[in-house]
Amino acid sequence: MTAREILSFQFGHYSNFIGTHWWNIQESNFSYDQDHPSDINHDVLYRQGETQRKEVTFTPRLLAVDLKGTLGYLSEQGNLYEECDSEESNSLWENKDLEVVTEPAPAKSPFIQSLEANAGESARKFDLESEVNSWVDYLVPRFHPRTINILKQYKHACTSQPFDIFNYGLNIWKNAQYSEDFCDKIRSYVEECDMMQGFHVILDSTDGFAGFGAACIQYLRDEYGKSILSFPAIDGKSSEPSAANLIKVVNTALCWQSIGEHSSLFSPLCAGTSGWLPSDVPREFANLTYNRDLKYHSSALLATALDTVTLRYRNKAYPASALSDLCADLNKLGRKAAAISLSLPFPMTVKRDLIDILDDFDGSPWTSLTPSCEITTDKNMQSIVLRGVLEERLKRPLHDARKQMAKPAYRCSTVHEMMTMYLAYSCHASATHLTVINEPLKIKNPFPKIFNNNVHANGDIAAWPVGEDVKSVPVMAGLHSGEGLSKMFSSLHDQAMKVKSIKKFHAFQDSGLEQDEYAECLNYLLDCKEAYEDHYV
Structure with missing residues (x-):
């Protein structure tokens, strides 16, 4: 390929x-x-x-x-x-005339x-x-x-x-x-x-x-x-x-x-x-x-x-x-900035299907990893990736569907189709590109041991401690361009405004930064703040 x-x-x-x-x-x-x-x-x-x-x-x-x-x-x-053999590198010199001083290896x-x-x-x-x-x-x-x-x-x-x-x-x-x-x-x-x-x-x-x-x-x-x-x-x-x-x-x-x-x-x-x-x-x-x-x-x-x-x-x-x-x-x-989100692990609950999990979501399905920015579900341009949710976890078969059959999402036949429907209903006035991959995130050393003891080896979430070593987890992450970024730029601008003059920090001035350049930077942050406000569009 x-x-x-x-x-x-x-x-x-x-x-x-x-x-x-x-x-x-x-x-x-x-x-x-x-x-x-x-x-x-x-x-x-x-x-x-x-x-x-x-x-x-x-x-x-x-x-x-x-x-x-x-x-x-x-x-x-x-x-x-591999580095060259030290004996070869010293072959032009008589060993008896050499004094070799070596540092202990870190x-x-x-x-x-x-x-x-x-x-x-x-x-x-x-x-x-x-x-x-x-x-x-x-x-x-x-x-x-x-x-x-x-x-x-x-x-x-x-x-x-x-x-x-x-x-x-x-x-x-x-x-x-x-x-x-x-x-x-x-x-x-x-x-x-x-x-x-x-x-x-x-x-x-x-x-x-x-x-x-x-x-x-x-x-x-x-x-x-x-x-x-x-x-x-x-x-x-x-x-x-x-x-x-x-x-x-x-x-x-x-x-x-x-x-x-x-x-x-x-x-x-x-x-x-x-x-x-x-x-x-x-x-x-x-x-x-x-x-x-x-x-x-x-x-x-x-x-x-x-x-x-x-x-x-x-x-x-x-x-x-x-x-x-x-x-x-x-x-x-x-709009050159985008917020990044993460759902780790994506909450696939034990013995439950994706159709039920999506139906039970209350609030935002993701957590922001962008400073001073809360990612809303509405009015976003966004690219979402979901990995590790298999088709067999989509819904119950027809003979065992019960209440699932009453949900419109039951007509979906793939994870991509169901997630697309969920995002269309839950993210008002948003344009979403969705990517779905079957492979979960494999967890091996040296990934840190940060999962709680209610997470199964396959990433399923239990309501009780299970004490298993996590081997893989489903993950959802995204990039989002929306109103929340306005607050991010506003917060950074407000903090930067506390430095009224770069002369207060002589190292900036000594290194070549001019006051006019810094003022231009502050104006840039304000322009970005306005670019992400709803009334700007």
Whole structure:
């Protein structure tokens, strides 16, 4: 099957947490059974290559960027090819004249050690919540040597020289030597593609990576003119009110303005309700318990949503569906932003059918993962993906239908048909594109243990504790363009307005940001707020 390839980017530490979960999810959902091939076309996001030993490889088509001190045991050249033998590299020198000083190898997490030892299921015994300090501690796939890129000018978690200003990242991109090397790597990936359709970009929006990622997105738009779907991410962990929070707000505002101008579509990500407010509270899911202060936990929710919503154009059943179609559906009238939603697990109750579950839904069937944005069911342009609900769970057979027969939805013969009817009735004045895939989301290590004890191994919800290890779950996720985004832009604008002058934070001014540029950014947020208000249409 011919793939319409996408090149992915991850800019920043939290974005790499999200991306690592996303690639792990895809690896967990690979199918090696030729009699039951996967519904998902993995060639869209993966590339096939060859090692120096002529072994076939299948690696993410990815460029990931982080700071010094985040890689731990992982080499900047990735973990795909073996390094040259040290004896061969020293063959020109007399060993007796050499003094070799070696640093102790960075420690590997027990989970990574189990992967290398092919321990498999024994990894279940590990406490990943306490063992994960960086995204490399639970990274399953192998990376191509060009994938990992380190900004050597800054060190991770450094208090004396933090990478916390939008223009810091922008200025690194303006460094010709670095940007040319990075652009060469982009070009190498693009030239490998036969029918490239665009780019996925996950970027931290609260620090210097906001500027670096925004500059890269502008380059991608100018150089390639392909569709760009961007996900500016905010780590929604709890914090005390401080000047650092205002700096993050300014960075986020500048980031959204830039990517709003150059992306085809962008969808902000945050596991917190407010995003930029210190009093932020986590999003609640009925059958999950997670710690939003753990990047390892919150990023898994965001990655699950990304993996699901992108199935629209990674589905083998519809090879003509493209990223550009999604963007064109949702960015009407200059609306470049979309909210993202997640239902995890989709509440398939034990011994009940989809027709009854949909009939019993009270309120919104999804939870927003976009900061300061509640997704309404009415007046939306939206793209919904449902995975893992099989046709045999649709309704009862005719001889056992009973009350189901009185429902109009009983005439539906497929999950797609029934969900389409449900969305048509429940989402007033909305235009919905629906994608349905049979495959559930497979749950394997190192996905965090966040499901409550009332969730069965197959994802069914019980009214009592069952104590089973969850193996797979049905999931629904969506992208929505509607009125709720007006409140999001309004909230960000109100917080950004607290910084009356960037001179209050000299680092912005010293890095090259002008007051007029910041005023223009604030006006952009107001324009976006008005664009999503009902009276604007």
